[in-house]
Amino acid sequence: MSGPLSGRGYAPPYDQPRQPILPAIIVAAQPAIIVAAQPAIVVVATHESLKLFKSVALPIDQGEDELTKLAQKVVEAVRPKPTQPLRKEALRKLLSGHDTFANQGGEADPALRNAMGAISKALKSVFAHDHAMRRLAVPKKTHFPDGSYRGTIYSITPLGARVRDLLKAEQAI
Numbered sequence: 001m002s003g004p005l006s007g008r009g010y011a012p013p014y015d016q017p018r019q020p021i022l023p024a025i026i027v028a029a030q031p032a033i034i035v036a037a038q039p040a041i042v043v044v045a046t047h048e049s050l051k052l053f054k055s056v057a058l059p060i061d062q063g064e065d066e067l068t069k070l071a072q073k074v075v076e077a078v079r080p081k082p083t084q085p086l087r088k089e090a091l092r093k094l095l096s097g098h099d100t101f102a103n104q105g106g107e108a109d110p111a112l113r114n115a116m117g118a119i120s121k122a123l124k125s126v127f128a129h130d131h132a133m134r135r136l137a138v139p140k141k142t143h144f145p146d147g148s149y150r151g152t153i154y155s156i157t158p159l160g161a162r163v164r165d166l167l168k169a170e171q172a173i
Contacts, residue, residue: 070126071162074136077122078163079172090115092173094137094154095164101142101151136160 080088090112093103100109116133123132133139137154144150156164167173 067159067162071159071166073126074123074159074163075166075170075172077125078119079167079170086111086115087118088173090119091167094119094133095156095160095167095173097137097154097156099151099153104151106151136163 078087078091080091093112094116100106104112120133123135126132127135135157137156137160139152139154141152142150164173
């Protein structure tokens with residue numbers, strides 16, 4: 001069985017904006033069943049009765065709260081100590097969308113590379129996977145038209161932006 005009431009929903013065409021698929025209540029009754037789900041009211045009707053159920057209020061979006069909690073854990077892990085000026089500089093660059101070619105003139109910076117490695121190692125306490133830095137900023141390698149390597153641009157993620165804001169609020173970067 002497939003259709004709008006099969007419990008599977010319809011997949012929207014990819015060229016149209018997505019709308020949430022609202023769950024429908026499916027009732028096994030004798031003759032005709034009309035089931036409709038609306039954001040405000042759910043209506044279930046049979047030949048014998050008509051019942052209206054108020055929908056349950058959706059929980060408040062926890063996404064922002066969860067993001068803040070995760071950002072606070074990251075800040076605890078990567079917060080630079082006064083004796084770590086390179087970590088402070090690396091965090092500032094990483095969390096501001098650093099472009100290694102534009103900001104370093106195409107020259108390699110081994111100290112920055114080491115500081116980024118230390119930040120990555122510190123992030124392992126929060127994220128237990130190899131590419132923990134990508135949770136804060138996604139690196140994109142760029143190339144010249146002839147194909148030679150130009151540099152890396154770091155695109156900050158929403159989590160990285162929240163971590164940056166927290167670190168700036170406490171004047172750690």
